[in-house]
Amino acid sequence: MADPSTYRPRPSEIPTSPGVYRFRDAHGRVIYVGKAKNLRNRLNSYFQDVAGLHPRTRQMVTTAASVEWTVVETEVASLALEYSWIKEYDPRFNVKYRDDKSYPYLAVTMSEEIPRAMVMRGAKRKGNRYFGPYGHAWAIRETVDLMLRVFPIRTCSAGVYRRAERAGRPCLLGYIDKCSAPCVGRISPEDHRALAEDFCTFMGGQTRPFVRRLEQEMRSAAAALDFERAARLRDDLGAMQRVVEKNEVVLPDGTDADVFAMASDELEASVQVFHVRDGRVRGQRGWVVEKVEELDDGELVERLLQQVYGDIDPDAEERTATRSTAVPREVLVPVLPPDVDQVTTWLRGLRGANVDVRVPQRGDKRALAQTVRRNAEHALVLHKTRRAGDLTSRSQALSDLTEALDLPEAPLRIECYDISHTQGTHQVGSMVVFEDGLPRKSAYRRFIVRGADGSGARDDTEAIAEVLSRRFRNYRTAREEATDDDGKPLVSGPVDPETGRPSRFAYPPNLVVVDGGQPQVNAAQRVFDELGVEDVALVGLAKRLEEVWLPGEDFPIVLPRTSAGLYLLQRLRDEAHRFAITAHRGRRSKAMTRSVLDDVPGLGPTRQKALLAHFGSVANLRRATPEEIAAVKGVGLRTAQAVVDALRTTPTAPTAASPADGASPDVAGSAPTPEPAGAASGSADGPGPGLAS
Structure with a gap:
């Protein structure tokens, strides 16, 4: 346990500007990140008599071995830098909101040339658009299945798409008109991207233009006596309306808002948010947080807003449409942050338009906020019930090991x-x-x-x-x-x-x-x-x-x-x-799984992958000339000749499906050898980090 006076900087060394500071332990690990309008005043508050500090603050300053700071130009910049450092260093003494469950999102991969709609969990990827969160993955699949009638965008994986592209035949969804089949050229990449943009616009809450357009087309088809097309448009309109009706209307004025509520005790806090778009609840999400630092409710709300909106890139290519969907016009909170003007300015910069951060006082919005609070209270009770046994057993386990192994402190x-x-x-x-x-x-x-x-x-x-x-x-x-x-x-x-x-x-x-x-x-x-x-x-x-x-x-x-x-x-x-x-x-x-291409000098995994992607199989590659092989990006004529020499000198083993003339099977490499006896057994449920050299 360190004495804070041993690493206290001189007051004259600390600037009075706004900035962000970091406390590090003896091993250099960042254990706490904070921001301040005046760095000198804030840091000096940590180095008073430790007996007068809050117990959690006292533990932090006695664990730390050094402190450093970074000066920024504005308080808004300090807010963004503080969040990025908390995310980067994962300090143990900072409040970090953790989801009480893993929520699935409907993601549209606009970062790809041919966008794809899919269910996605975990970290959000730059360039994609996300809708939700949803309570269950099946709810996303049901929504997408309905919407593919109107917006037949791609939903297949990369492997299925490439196989269909090579074969020249679409998958089942293409045959039943639930995919526009860009893999076989039924629609151009530009038109498919425009279709995906319309899908994102609809899922973002702007449903009325599409509903009106379908109604108008249906009436026009009926007037032209094209009853088959009118019937299809009627069914499309019904599917679109069912998607819209899945979300309950809670605010009749078409409000776009995120409604936050919080329930807490001395040790933990539970937060819930309802995402309301166009007056309808589009998603719900919850967090539970341990109060590892001394914060009041307003500061907890500020940290919450940092986490919810901190990953939005204000300089992203997809400008106002996507950002205004992520940051709504209104952010309704249970308690105003202590620096509400600073937070509001930061959110306006992310949205690119006006944002109103306030506490609802009356009417439908206050009633909705009370509903969200009841959800937060229920989530806190449920979390404490589930965690009680787990937290007690973990503490007991560490205590048992400390005593049994005669350790100086808990491991x-x-x-x-x-x-x-x-x-x-x-x-x-x-x-x-x-x-x-x-x-x-x-x-x-x-x-x-x-x-x-x-x-x-x-x-x-x-x-x-x-x-x-x-x-x-x-x-x-x-x-x-x-x-x-x-x-x-x-x-x-x-x-x-x-x-x-x-x-x-x-x-x-x-x-x-x-x-x-x-x-x-x-x-x-x-x-x-x-x-x-x-x-x-x-x-x-x-x-x-x-x-x-x-x-x-x-x-x-x-x-x-x-x-x-x-x-x-x-x-x-x-x-x-x-x-x-x-x-x-x-x-x-x-x-055990080797390819005949592995022995070609100068041909690494990247070039092998490029050749197989271009020719489709080793059999097709075997029939190619050196000039055709050299036409593949990254492959020179000398390497192409080496590939031809290696493939022509390597015998092909006929298979049961091979023709009598000894044509090679359409596989990339030899078949795996049988597994040797004595192989290690056990669970293998997912890869971890790469091999350490």
């Missing part, structure tokens, strides 16, 4: 390592990270085990030693680069100076867990002794009897079967095992 960051291989081949090591008893998947790492001679480790103990040696050698390097000649930590800390992001292995764990017993633990301890790692605890978890081994001990620690600490270690070990197997299987599959 808030734990790393677990495992090795996966098939009879000694394709060896891969995994590192998984748990913080506060929960997995932090962004910090997971994989290692290719090379061994002393480059062919792999002789056994698991040598593999564990290599992985830990590489991990903590990187940590030691990052730590040495972050200190001056006297051993004092630099202000920048172990952070990449170019990107501003923390180094990959910048922070040490409190506890390292290896999958194995006494041999693996002793091998890991030898690495720690060699590298001088003294501030990290080390244990091993043996699978057979779930024994916990300490380095240098002849007998293990046996935790009770009902121990929450043992359960946490088991979760760590199982997650490291799963992650290692996933990496191992990927490496093994890549080694």
Whole structure:
């Protein structure tokens, strides 16, 4: 625990301008980001007597080891910079709103040449347009299915689109008139993009022009006695009206507004928002936040608005239409932010038009705000009910480990390592990270085990030693680069100076867990002794009897079967095992599946992909001349001749479907070999970060 006076800057050094400041811990990690109208006054408030500080503020300033600041020209600029830094560094002492569930959005990929409508979750991608959030993914699919009658835009994946393009035949949706089939040229890319723009306009709430247009076309067709077309237009109009009717009219004056409400206690707050467009509720979203810093309701609202609207790019190509959909004319909040003028100016800059931030006082908008508040209260109760057991068990697990392993403090960051291989081949090591008893998947790492001679480790103990040696050698390097000649930590800390992001292995764990017993633990301890790692605890978890081994001990620690600490270690070990197997299987599959093009000198994966995309298959490529191959972008005549020579000298194996004359099958490469015996088994549910070299 640091003394704030040891790193307090001189008052005369701090400017009185508006700006953003960052507190860092002893390892250089940013733990808190804040903004101020007057940096000197605000920072001086942190360095008073710690006994007079709020408990959460006191914990922050005693955890920090340095403070730095950046001066900006205006208070609005400080608001935007503060949000970008919170998003960049994920400080542990800042309030961060987390969704109480994962909401799906209807996304239209306007960033692609041929836009596609699809269900999307997670981070929003630049250039795409999003509508929602929706309560369920099936609601999006039902809406899109209805709208494809009127706006038959593409919904297929990239693979389906490319296959249809090569075959010259559309997919089923193209045959039943639910896709305009740009893959086969029924519609030009420009006309398809205009169709997607109309779809986005309709989903954005501007429905009346399209409804009126269909009604007029239907009447015109009926007057011209073209009853078949009039019937189709009638059905299209009915589908469009069903989509419109799915959203309840809550504000009869066609208001565009986001209505926020909040319910909180001393520790947590729940926030709900209704997105109202053209008087109808187009989406609903909720967050639950822990009050890890001292904020009142107004400051919580300000942080909320930063998160909801902070990802909007005011300089994006899609100007007013998209931005005004994301930022409505009215933002109705339960409490005004302390700097409401500053927030309003910032939102106006994002929208490109006027924005009114206010508290509804009477009428339909106040009634709707009360409805949103009831939703927030219900969400908070539900969250606390679900979390009570989980939070208690995590705290108990960390407490059990602290006591059983005689640790000086609770292991808030734990790393677990495992090795996966098939009879000694394709060896891969995994590192998984748990913080506060929960997995932090962004910090997971994989290692290719090379061994002393480059062919792999002789056994698991040598593999564990290599992985830990590489991990903590990187940590030691990052730590040495972050200190001056006297051993004092630099202000920048172990952070990449170019990107501003923390180094990959910048922070040490409190506890390292290896999958194995006494041999693996002793091998890991030898690495720690060699590298001088003294501030990290080390244990091993043996699978057979779930024994916990300490380095240098002849007998293990046996935790009770009902121990929450043992359960946490088991979760760590199982997650490291799963992650290692996933990496191992990927490496093994890549080694077993080879193409005849892999042996062509000068032909890498990018050029192989370009050739196969151009010719469609290896069989077509085999029949091409060097000049035809050299016409592919990025392939020269010398490389083209090498491809021809390699394909003509490589024999083709006939298959059951091959003709009698020995024509080659239409595949890219040889078939995979049978999986060897003794292959590692386990779950492989999704890729993680790339392999660490």
